[in-house]
Amino acid sequence: MNSESQVPSEKGQNEERARSAQPTFAPRADILEDSEKVTILLDMPGVGPEGLEVNLDQDTLSVEGRMEVKMVANLKLAHREFGAGTYRRTFTISNAVDRDRIAASIKHGVVELTLPKKEELKPKKIPVR
Amino acid sequence: MAWSYPLNVMELMPTAAFRELQHEMNQWFDRDFFTRDLGYPPVTVWHDADTAVAWALLPGVDPSKVDVMVNGNLLTISGQREEVREKDGSVAHRRERAYGKFLRSIELPFSIDSNAVVAEYREGILSLTLPRIPEQKARKIQIN
Numbered sequence: 001m002n003s004e005s006q007v008p009s010e011k012g013q014n015e016e017r018a019r020s021a022q023p024t025f026a027p028r029a030d031i032l033e034d035s036e037k038v039t040i041l042l043d044m045p046g047v048g049p050e051g052l053e054v055n056l057d058q059d060t061l062s063v064e065g066r067m068e069v070k071m072v073a074n075l076k077l078a079h080r081e082f083g084a085g086t087y088r089r090t091f092t093i094s095n096a097v098d099r100d101r102i103a104a105s106i107k108h109g110v111v112e113l114t115l116p117k118k119e120e121l122k123p124k125k126i127p128v129r
Numbered sequence: 130m131a132w133s134y135p136l137n138v139m140e141l142m143p144t145a146a147f148r149e150l151q152h153e154m155n156q157w158f159d160r161d162f163f164t165r166d167l168g169y170p171p172v173t174v175w176h177d178a179d180t181a182v183a184w185a186l187l188p189g190v191d192p193s194k195v196d197v198m199v200n201g202n203l204l205t206i207s208g209q210r211e212e213v214r215e216k217d218g219s220v221a222h223r224r225e226r227a228y229g230k231f232l233r234s235i236e237l238p239f240s241i242d243s244n245a246v247v248a249e250y251r252e253g254i255l256s257l258t259l260p261r262i263p264e265q266k267a268r269k270i271q272i273n
Contacts, residue, residue: 109253
């Protein structure tokens with residue numbers, strides 16, 4: 001480690017601190033597979049398209065979303081079962097997935113990841129000659 | 130892990146195409162910290178002297194299938210979340226998301242004017258603005 005990397009900017013430090021103070025939550029997922037693709041559905045209420053991040057690093061597909069629960073001005077908390085937090089979940093994908101065609105969308109707080117299978121690995125009917 | 134594909138590809142695909150990292154199991158323990166399982170949907174309520182605001186986590190529901198009822202100081206949220214069914218020939222590897230009917234009642238700090246409730250559904254969160262019933266508002270009494 002050199003001295004330069006030990007001196008992160010003030011802003012970066014504050015952001016890191018603010019981030020780590022929030023709980024991280026593993027969103028519930030459904031994983032469905034058919035002959036064409038694998039579909040992953042994740043419940044991430046409070047996350048919009050701008051707060052969603054999907055990254056693929058080698059075999060690791062990570063989904064992260066920030067849930068903003070803004071205090072309504074001048075109101076005090078009466079009953080709390082959830083608060084602001086970060087959703088994060090990672091998956092390992094196999095070589096059967098066509099990495100270039102992975103798609104992500106979010107609607108009504110549900111993330112849908114579509115992982116198409118590589119053409120050559122899809123089951124197909126072999127014509128009998 | 131390296132994958133190899135034997136001749137019998139069709140048989141291998143359903144289980145081999147997908148695998149999750151082991152360490153995600155650890156994240157499961159955070160779940161109850163973030164949304165304690167006190168009922169579905171989870172609700173957070175704020176208020177001041179005149180208004181209560183309730184938020185319910187309801188991802189992926191059709192807002193037209195959610196009923197919000199207010200009776201005095203009791204707020205009831207009920208409805209249904211449709212299951213995403215697998216098509217013929219597809220396999221469900223995981224089913225963690227809840228679906229079906231739900232009903233949740235929450236006591237609010239004061240009685241609500243049911244005609245003035247405003248409900249909004251955005252990004253999977255139902256947000257309710259619940260004004261206090263006018264004649265029950267606390268007011269300062271003038272001493273003559």
